[in-house]
Amino acid sequence: MKSDETLGSDAHLLRSIEETGRGFYVAVGLLLLGVLWGVFAYGTQLTHGLGVTGLNQPVSWGFYVTNFVFFIGISHAGTLISAILRMAQAEWRRPITRMAEVITVMVLFIGAGNIILDLGRPDRALNVLLYGRYQSPLLWDATSISAYLTGSVFYLYLPLIPDIAILRDHSSKYRFLYTVLALGWTGSKRQIRILDRAIAIMAVVVIPVAISVHTVVSFVFSMTLQPGWHSTIFGPYFVVGAIFSGIAALIIFMLIFRRAYGLENYLKYIHFKYLGLLLLTMSFLWFYFTFAEYITAFYGNEPEEMKVFWAKFTGDQAIFFWTMVICNFVIPMTLIGIARLRTITGILVASISVCIGMWLERFIIIVPTLSHPRLPVETGSYLPSMVEWGLMVGCFSLFGLFYLLFTKFFPIISIWEIREGREVGFEEVVERVKSYLPNEEKTPISEGARG
Amino acid sequence: MARWGMVIDLDRCTGCAACGTACKAENNIPFVDPEESARDRTINWMDIIPAEEHGEHNGGGPMMPRPCLQCDNPPCIKVCPVYATYLTPEGIVAQNFGRCIGCRFCMAACPYTVKYFNWHDYRRKDGFHLYENPDVSTRPAGVVEKCTFCHHRLQLARERARVEKRPFRAQDYVPACAETCPAEAIEFGDLDDHNSRVSRLKRSPRARSLLQELGTKPKVVYLVREHQNEIG
Amino acid sequence: MRAYGHFRQGGDRSRGVLIQIEPRRSATAERADKWVSIRPGTETVFALGIAHTLILEHLYDEDFVTRYCVGFNDSVGPDGQTVPGFRTIVLRDFRLPIVSEATGVSVETILSVSRAFAKNQPGVAIGTPELPNGSTRLGLRLAVRYLNALVGNFGRPGGMHLQGEVPLGGWKIPEKDILGQNSLAQPRIDGAKKGFYALADDASETLPQKILTSKPYAVKALLVAGLDPLFDHPRNKDFAEAIERVPFVVSFSSMPDAITRKAHVVLPDAMFLERWTEDVNSHLAGFSSFSVGQPVVRSEDSPLGLEDTLLKVAKKIGGPVAESFKWNAFSDAIFEAAAPLAKAGHGYIAADPIKEQFRTILTRQGYWQEEFKDPKQFWKALLNSGAWWDAGDETQGAGSQFLHPTHKFQFFPNGFDWHLAAMRGQMRQSIERALGLRSIGRNLFPHDYPRPGPKKGEFELILYRPLALISNASAELPWMQEQLGPHVNGRWDSWVEIHPKDAKRLGIRNGDPVELRSESGSLRTQARIFNGVLPGILAIPVGLGRPEGGRWAKGRGADPRVLVRTEKDPIRGMGVSGITTLRIRRIA
């Protein structure tokens, strides 16, 4: 473990930590600009109040809550996907899991932060701690998200330990940090056993927690009596949407870092193909849920529901609705569904389109319902202000910045898991596949004929 | 203990908006500037809204006053994360301006859209503040506010009864809108007292709750208009 | 409005029926049991169409008509010729298809309204004293009175009543001093009481012209109170020019309006909450009353009320003027005026409803009891309750309702015939036209003069004053600005109401900026889609668009009167807005 030879070609994965190119500084600079815009926007909002946004009566929620739901949705990229793939023992997961987990942790902070941005009195945010009440779905969110955050940080950290140990032994930077975080990892059998067991348990724990997070996020809407929100389907609908957008975000990040850090050897077409197919599956699932959601509203034909329904289908929100349908269904179906178009570029375009589509989905869940209240008061409209745009750009930049900085400290692809795949994966898979098949001494055909 | 309620007779109501104006004066409701108003940020605890729907953007129809409906089962209270809005023992849906964190969940949850947000600090310091009612606190930026059934008037009436060394009577307490209504269309009182005018009216066959199907059990009840069909 | 509440849900009586006939669905029309939408300016024809039905279907009160009315049947004139009576004219000229064509109201509706009117008695027909176009329209008033006469509505409970005089005292007509005599010897500057304005008490409509031409003499001083002629006057543009010619202008205004900018002296008037007011209650109340308002908010720097200022000026002038205005304060004058009420022999200080009901019964049985011996005590009680009222008026019988020497209802009023008789053809015709009357033989009869309808693509304009802008100062009040038109969500700005169909045809959406153009001028405002105006009609609220004013009124909204031609009104003397056709288009 000590020498570079043991690392072999995987030493390439440490290069991004060792060397810093000009591209990095440019990227950080650009992202910092975005963050600064966000900070400036928030400063304006703090001084003048929420009035600087485009919010009004009755559209009292807008970009911030949309971003909250969207970012929390993206967070499902990670932990959930990596946990499911780990549990399913999908071998192709090995270079992907780390990236997915990082997305989760980074984006959860930003998602939860958007709630603070949305507060009229952020100075009183601590009231939630002092006088919180569990009757409010917001408190369910707070609890669920804090559990998910704790869990996903831990879940990101566990598989990092062996890699940190490698860094401790190979890198000249941040020695103290790596030594502390490596927890005295030696790669002993017992340590490996402990770690494997912990990772396995976390993978099991994290899945229900992640599902609970997006379910209670949906409850913020579905627990009210508002038309278009008060729906039992919202929990699973949000979870499916979250995984959908999570995969898309993951693909985008994978492609960015593949290009930036030259990881073509690790992130191969096959990974994108598999993730793309997963994305396609989710796209169908999402479409099914959307269909089920709207067909029940349409068939029920309740006047208040229909006001919101027509606002989305033909009214002032129709452009967002149909763009969403195109982005979330038509484009992925074409670019991934048709084998000829399923190139890396095709998958990238589909992923970007899904991210936009899912953001729009969050938006048109929130705004049309609020702008069409039950009572026949004037219907509202909503146009975000520059402050809201600024904070949105700020949030996305911060997300990117966090991610970029992470790659400067830790390998973005799990070195030990790749190696494990090389060393034990083959035999395991062969064994596993064998176990799937009928035992050799029996002949299935004759058995079938007999039966 | 009393359970305060209101009956609004739409057959008497002329839609003149005197109740809304009285409410603004009584409760120090800030007028937002024209620019803010154009952004749909006007605060109207007692809003005048169309009583029937005439299709989208057609305007018109008879107008009716809409205060906070003071639900017995208020959807807004359930969702408040910090006890800033709560039901008092006498059934008034109260709003604690000092506690509110401004998350606007209650606004999103209220099916009657009676909750209003202070998008800016609308308190005026240009002379208008001299006309403020000293019994009602003004609201800072970033909090939600709503009709409180002129709760301060209940407190004042109680205090007055105590000073005058007599028991407090339900008729001592009337919100500003009910007091002002020139057509005497707004009746206010104790719903639990079966002999009170308000509870008798509430049992009238003309009585309707707004969005009754939601089960919010509003304590503000409307008496619908009688229609005489013989006029073609 | 309390009366309205009682009318609708008065407890022990059946619910009143309200039918509103108006081109625009106003707040009253909203509350009515039926809204009859009618072409602007055709209300007279409609009323006579109802009269036609009442007579044809024998729904009218024959007993009342025979006993108390003159002119219903044909008669023979002094020259031996038959003079057609009301019945003949109405049955001949106002057949329902004709009325329906003119008003745009279906025959069925006219029939059902007529029958409902006849059935729901006691019931009254009320004519808008001020129509959307502002004209007096004597003919319409007359037509409305016909309906009340046909159902025998005069002097019976729930019907029309002539209000009794309020027995006020104290204010004597001052003796004229030499200055006064000299002044009164001069002709009136506005030319009222002669020519076209022979029927008018004053004719402010002509004022700017007269000042500008210095005919019959130059105006040296102008005192303005209660309104802003540079905005409110129909000829406000002329007035703005005229005001420059007057060497001394005094404005009594509580708000910085256009005239105060031009005035040489501004004597700020107190707002209504800061000053003493008195009022003899006007029409529709059904009883006579007198009310007093006292200052409720008064601070050190509150200005004096207009009356108190004038009293002070009178004191300074001294001599007979000071003697005539002998009071130290306006409240003293009110006190003196109200004092006789205590010993009037009828009427009481207003009290709670139960007490009032009891007193009404007593009064109708002829009892009256003096409440206060001491005038000071009476005054105190008056200030406490705010009003004195007399329910006794309703007891008067039908005959006492008509001031005409015959004590009968005149279907053909000839009270002002002598004014018109002296006039030559052209002038007489123009006055008749302005009054909404026409000659039938020797008699005058209500008439809607047909106007050219709007051409293709043109609209008819209705101006109306929203409740929130009912007084001159309303536009200065932010709370009023916040609720200018709840029916279309109008706030802080003017708008034009347009029917959804028209809007769709012209591609106008709610809130779109639009430009209106008529012969007289053009205006920019925003569109509000409102199904309370008929297709082909636009409605704009009046009261905004002040060129000067306080911070909340100045320059806010638009004044639609720029679109409108001014018509002369021979009775009120104030120019009124004519009915206008105009075009509308969306501005990108």
Place this chain on the structure above:
Amino acid sequence: MKAQRPNPRTVRAAQLGLLAVFWVSVIGIISWIVRLIQLSLELHDIPSASIGISLVAIPVFLLLLGLANYVFLGLLWDDSHEAHPSTDDER
């Protein structure tokens, strides 16, 4: 390899510090939840909801805490006798 090596005692202290942070935050969250239950009992504000949620939430946090202890302590006090060169180096 490199001359400076972090002081093992400081390293150990920092590692235990990390665990302590975990303890503090989990205990903080649990005591917050308990406080909310207490508040809802006091104000008769549907305590059943608070208790119901806490019945799920508290075990989850305790499980996370337990797992953290298992990993931290398990890895730090690794007394297996296999070769672990890097730790040897540190000594």
